[in-house]
Amino acid sequence: MTAKRCALYLRVSTDGQTTLNQRRELEAVAERAGWQIVEVYEDAGVSGAKGRDQRPAFDRLLKDAARRRFDLIAAWSVDRLGRSLQHLVGFLDEVHQLGVDLYLHQQGIDTTTPAGKALFQMMGVFAEFERAMIRERVHAGLNRARSQGKRLGRPTIDADKAAAITAALRTGGAGLHKIAKAHGVGVSTVQRLKAELTAA
Structure with missing residues (x-):
């Protein structure tokens, strides 16, 4: 052998x-x-x-x-x-x-x-159980937050502000960080609007 x-x-x-x-x-x-x-x-x-x-x-x-x-x-x-x-x-x-x-x-x-x-397979079963428990806790937390009237997900920005940021992106010249700072939003918001603009 x-x-x-x-x-x-x-x-x-x-x-x-x-x-x-x-x-x-x-x-x-x-x-x-x-x-x-x-x-x-x-x-x-x-x-x-x-x-x-x-x-x-x-x-x-x-x-x-x-x-x-x-x-x-x-x-x-x-x-x-x-x-x-x-x-x-x-x-x-x-x-x-x-x-x-x-x-x-x-x-x-x-x-x-x-x-x-067999023990190795049992470890896999426990790991799967752990993942299922985490999923269950996350869903329970989200449902509880919804039932209390809490808004989930990213906060939306008003249409006027979104239009102003989109206009700034169209004209170019200013970087994402500069635009975000000027309009009081996060860089990720500017990036999202830029992506929407590119996709349009």
Whole structure:
């Protein structure tokens, strides 16, 4: 049987911390399991709350997963992969669809085993439940606001002001910020009217 090709992902939040312990433990696990480590991806001094675009090694890990460079990702703990549930769920979905297994040392999750796969699927169920709860709370909040007579969405501006801004946009010369300041509106309002003008 061919040895599983494994990628190690290591991360610490501050420059004062070291990934040495994470690496040592994961290398020992790989040796016991007979996994072949093909690459070590390390983000040192990078917060887990940051997105993929601000974590170069994590970004490279996912690109290499898509290229099928390895069969398994091993990390010290689930919080090494991400601090935000949204980022984490996105990551789990992505590796799952690529058919890449996942080993999380601290949580004892190993999707190369049937029990680990089941646990992994349960995490997906909980994540979906969390998303549904958030949607429900948002809808309930909007309905409550409507029932109290609150206006939702962006505040509208009166027709005279909109006409004056449109005229200023037609004549050109002044920048968006200058027009917004002159008419006491936000730049996004001027941008919206400009878009409407272009589309007309």
